[in-house]
Amino acid sequence: MNTDTKLENGINIIVLISIFLFLSSYFTPDLILSKTITTGGDTASHYYPALYLKEYLLPNGKIIGWCPGNYAGFPIFQFYFPLPFLLIVFLSYVIPLQIAFKLITILGIFLLPVTALFSMKIMGFKFPLPAFAAIFTLVFLFHQGNSMWGGNIPSTLAGEFSFSISLALTVLFFGTLYKGIEEKKYLLTNSFLLFLIILTHVYTFLLICVVSVFFLLSKTKTKQSFYYLFKMYLLAFLLSAFWSLPLILKLPFTTAYNFVWVIESIKVVFPDIFLPFLAISILGFLFSIKAKEKRVWFLSFSILGAFILYLIASKIGVVDIRFFPFIQLMPMFLAAYGLWYLIKRFKGKWILVLAVLILTILWVNHNVTYIHDWIKWNYEGFENKHLWSTFSDVNEFLKGNASDPRVVYEHSDFHNSAGTIRAFESLPLFSGRSTLEGLYMQSTVSSPFVFYIQSEISKQISCPLPGYSCSPFNLARGIEHLKMFNVKHIIAISDKLKQALRESDEVTLVKTIEPYEIWEIRDAPSNYVKVLDYEPILVKTRNWKNLSYEWFKIYGDDGPYLVFENKISDRERRLFKVIEDKPNLNNLQKIGIRDNCSVSEEFGIEEIRIKTNCIGKPHLIKVSYYPNWAVEGADKIYLVSPSFMLIFPNQENVRIYYKAVWYDTLGNILSIIGFLILFYFCFRSLTLNQKITRLLKR
Amino acid sequence: MFIALIAILLLVPTGFAGYISISLTTEDVLINNNSGITKIKMQNLGNEAAFNVVLSILSEDFESDTISVGTLNPNDPKELNISLSPKEGLLPGSYSVGILVQYEDANGYRFSSVSPNRITYKTYTISDAYGLIESLNLSEKGSLRIRIRNAGEKEHNIRIRLYTPNELVASEKEKYILIRPKEDKEIAFSIFNYGGLLGSSYVVFASLDYWNDLHYSGIARGMISIQKKDYSFFFIGLALVLLSIFVIINIKFKKRLTDSQLLQGKSKNDKASLYD
Numbered sequence: 007m008n009t010d011t012k013l014e015n016g017i018n019i020i021v022l023i024s025i026f027l028f029l030s031s032y033f034t035p036d037l038i039l040s041k042t043i044t045t046g047g048d049t050a051s052h053y054y055p056a057l058y059l060k061e062y063l064l065p066n067g068k069i070i071g072w073c074p075g076n077y078a079g080f081p082i083f084q085f086y087f088p089l090p091f092l093l094i095v096f097l098s099y100v101i102p103l104q105i106a107f108k109l110i111t112i113l114g115i116f117l118l119p120v121t122a123l124f125s126m127k128i129m130g131f132k133f134p135l136p137a138f139a140a141i142f143t144l145v146f147l148f149h150q151g152n153s154m155w156g157g158n159i160p161s162t163l164a165g166e167f168s169f170s171i172s173l174a175l176t177v178l179f180f181g182t183l184y185k186g187i188e189e190k191k192y193l194l195t196n197s198f199l200l201f202l203i204i205l206t207h208v209y210t211f212l213l214i215c216v217v218s219v220f221f222l223l224s225k226t227k228t229k230q231s232f233y234y235l236f237k238m239y240l241l242a243f244l245l246s247a248f249w250s251l252p253l254i255l256k257l258p259f260t261t262a263y264n265f266v267w268v269i270e271s272i273k274v275v276f277p278d279i280f281l282p283f284l285a286i287s288i289l290g291f292l293f294s295i296k297a298k299e300k301r302v303w304f305l306s307f308s309i310l311g312a313f314i315l316y317l318i319a320s321k322i323g324v325v326d327i328r329f330f331p332f333i334q335l336m337p338m339f340l341a342a343y344g345l346w347y348l349i350k351r352f353k354g355k356w357i358l359v360l361a362v363l364i365l366t367i368l369w370v371n372h373n374v375t376y377i378h379d380w381i382k383w384n385y386e387g388f389e390n391k392h393l394w395s396t397f398s399d400v401n402e403f404l405k406g407n408a409s410d411p412r413v414v415y416e417h418s419d420f421h422n423s424a425g426t427i428r429a430f431e432s433l434p435l436f437s438g439r440s441t442l443e444g445l446y447m448q449s450t451v452s453s454p455f456v457f458y459i460q461s462e463i464s465k466q467i468s469c470p471l472p473g474y475s476c477s478p479f480n481l482a483r484g485i486e487h488l489k490m491f492n493v494k495h496i497i498a499i500s501d502k503l504k505q506a507l508r509e510s511d512e513v514t515l516v517k518t519i520e521p522y523e524i525w526e527i528r529d530a531p532s533n534y535v536k537v538l539d540y541e542p543i544l545v546k547t548r549n550w551k552n553l554s555y556e557w558f559k560i561y562g563d564d565g566p567y568l569v570f571e572n573k574i575s576d577r578e579r580r581l582f583k584v585i586e587d588k589p590n591l592n593n594l595q596k597i598g599i600r601d602n603c604s605v606s607e608e609f610g611i612e613e614i615r616i617k618t619n620c621i622g623k624p625h626l627i628k629v630s631y632y633p634n635w636a637v638e639g640a641d642k643i644y645l646v647s648p649s650f651m652l653i654f655p656n657q658e659n660v661r662i663y664y665k666a667v668w669y670d671t672l673g674n675i676l677s678i679i680g681f682l683i684l685f686y687f688c689f690r691s692l693t694l695n696q697k698i699t700r701l702l703k704r
Numbered sequence: 705m706f707i708a709l710i711a712i713l714l715l716v717p718t719g720f721a722g723y724i725s726i727s728l729t730t731e732d733v734l735i736n737n738n739s740g741i742t743k744i745k746m747q748n749l750g751n752e753a754a755f756n757v758v759l760s761i762l763s764e765d766f767e768s769d770t771i772s773v774g775t776l777n778p779n780d781p782k783e784l785n786i787s788l789s790p791k792e793g794l795l796p797g798s799y800s801v802g803i804l805v806q807y808e809d810a811n812g813y814r815f816s817s818v819s820p821n822r823i824t825y826k827t828y829t830i831s832d833a834y835g836l837i838e839s840l841n842l843s844e845k846g847s848l849r850i851r852i853r854n855a856g857e858k859e860h861n862i863r864i865r866l867y868t869p870n871e872l873v874a875s876e877k878e879k880y881i882l883i884r885p886k887e888d889k890e891i892a893f894s895i896f897n898y899g900g901l902l903g904s905s906y907v908v909f910a911s912l913d914y915w916n917d918l919h920y921s922g923i924a925r926g927m928i929s930i931q932k933k934d935y936s937f938f939f940i941g942l943a944l945v946l947l948s949i950f951v952i953i954n955i956k957f958k959k960r961l962t963d964s965q966l967l968q969g970k971s972k973n974d975k976a977s978l979y980d
Contacts, residue, residue, distance in 0.1 A: 354953040361946035364939050372936070375903045392812040419753075423812035 042387020048165025076444025114170025290344025837926025
């Protein structure tokens, strides 16, 4: 290694260390290394899943499983990205979980400058372009244009740390992919990287799919590139199949969220902090045309790809503005190229790198306002909030476990004083009791009903799901729906709800912990399993969600309930007394069922044992329907309104349990095959390298 | 509908980006007897509610109650009456008092602000003392300068009493300064930041009092902005030095890198760090 290379490497190291120190001046060790539970936005609600993975899922030999804590139960980590949580758990075997959680939430932020530098180096860009690229990532990280789109620090603090990690990996992947296709190497590395990206976020994966098209546009290498990409995607898919295959096949059991964001001005996309760098990036692009610099065209193509995805997002059922971070970040690399091009023939470039580093940090710092406060708010934790003792007392009073009836809380900005508006989503963590709302609202078919209930009992509502209207305040209806969801306790905060509860004869005040009041629903069933009051109505339909939602607006715990099937068998025609294609929701047929049934239950996390004397009668299970639930002691599990399970026991003892379905097993097998392929070729290439090395030594 | 591979969660962050701005409108108060009422209209001009709002009067000369207002929602004005009682032995004349507003935002962070109010006790007087507080950018501590002018014909020994919100603390609450007729003088108070939010601005004011048989009071107002500790000049200087060295090197050694030198560099740098 000659002196120049040593100097360049030394400067690169200085740049990375300086960036690290600058980031650490914001994410200070006293906050990050404190053993408190992170709060802030959605981040707080990610902690319980990490704990759940550590204490329940992994000890039971699984990554994906069932969590009863929110939304009447949902498949945890099937529709959210498990890799960051696995990292948190693995790290927590060495350090406390709270600190491991914090470190992984900021991992993407610290990783992005590093992967940017190495990506540019791998692509073959000369010094000091990789250093410039690393430095300019700070502009993207610290921009305060939004806190929801992803990648920048405010978005990461708001809970999008998985995307942050995925973005950093994607930047690295661009480098290895470009190099790999150009020189026909890194196939295994790229496959593995892509697998990691799939397990950290899907928006980055989508962008990669579109950006890959760049290599098919070549006049000479299209066929080779296609084969390379095919093998890479195939191996990445195999590796991730344990997660991605069931995800694809179980999409019908999710709730869509294709939100269209209205961008009012370009300043929202590129706030002032970007302006000097955007100017240089335009220069960089023009220089790349002059120099016929294909690598820069590749990076520019990713901007185009992200914009195309933004335009078609709502049509493919995704959120459009989630592609904007790429449109914001990639110009920073073009700016790095532009600056490099301007100074490439000058001597002493390492001095300029240091000057650019200082000036960029000063510029970024000058443009930052609230990030310090947000970081402090998040990482000082729940325990340092002034509402902590009140919040703890409420949870302590409600203490129980998943087999107890659920607890509901009134939605309110006030809860922010406990750390986040979503503070009570963590009832399963702090009290052990299940609640209705949660973070992963797309992961289950029950979420529209949960938010409808929220609107019935809350003065201030969120109503977040496009396409699902909410209710005006209506406590009486809300209580009916709460009984349907086996909710026994209500946490009230607003004067409006408290007054309505006082005027209701269906509830009793059981505890006041100012400013909260905890109310108990007097004749709440307290069971997750019940025999229906009326015969269920079997409806043949493929589009059950809208029908069930409209049904929910009208009917309460008594029913009659609707059962949804695509096809109706002869046996079902005999089993169901009422069958309709287009039920009149305002006038459903009510056929009473004898009510001297005795039903007892043992409610576990992934198992429900029922003992009943009403064999052959419809039993409602107040748990979200999901294809992984299986039954012994009944023929099948039916999907019943709102989004629950229904069985007709054919014996006294019935067991409903969560198990893998065939595509879970297939996915696992494919993943094993993928890893075997990966290890085989890794071993083979290592062995080959050893042979080559020995040959050369001779 | 073509449901692609996705549908996976968008987190809808709930971090707030609102603000609270409490505006007070007061009337000058005339007290002829043992007590008087000051009428205050409060309005939240921001876009998020202020919680646990409490109003109190800062004064060494008058006694009053603290009023708990509760929640002040945006664009929902409230009118309050605070009664004031002069302390025993108070001279007739004009006085300045501070109205301290304390509140919490949705996160439970506490804030406060002060506003001046004028009170006339039995006899209205016009003060010769006028003042101006220079705006101050404060990180941890700073010096608040008040320029005072005596516009009258007599020399006055003026008591300057500083009123600050809870987040800002002065080393001394009051100072005295002797000013001759038509003379300006400047006085400084050391101010410390004890919890002022970065990026926020706080109104401060000082009462300028003097008395003989009657009491006279003027008001000087100013603003303190909380900013980060600024080492930027040092680093800007360092960057300029580095840039200068870079320029000097390239002027001195005018020969630029040739294409072949650039290409040679390419093979040395072209070491991939990941292998199959």
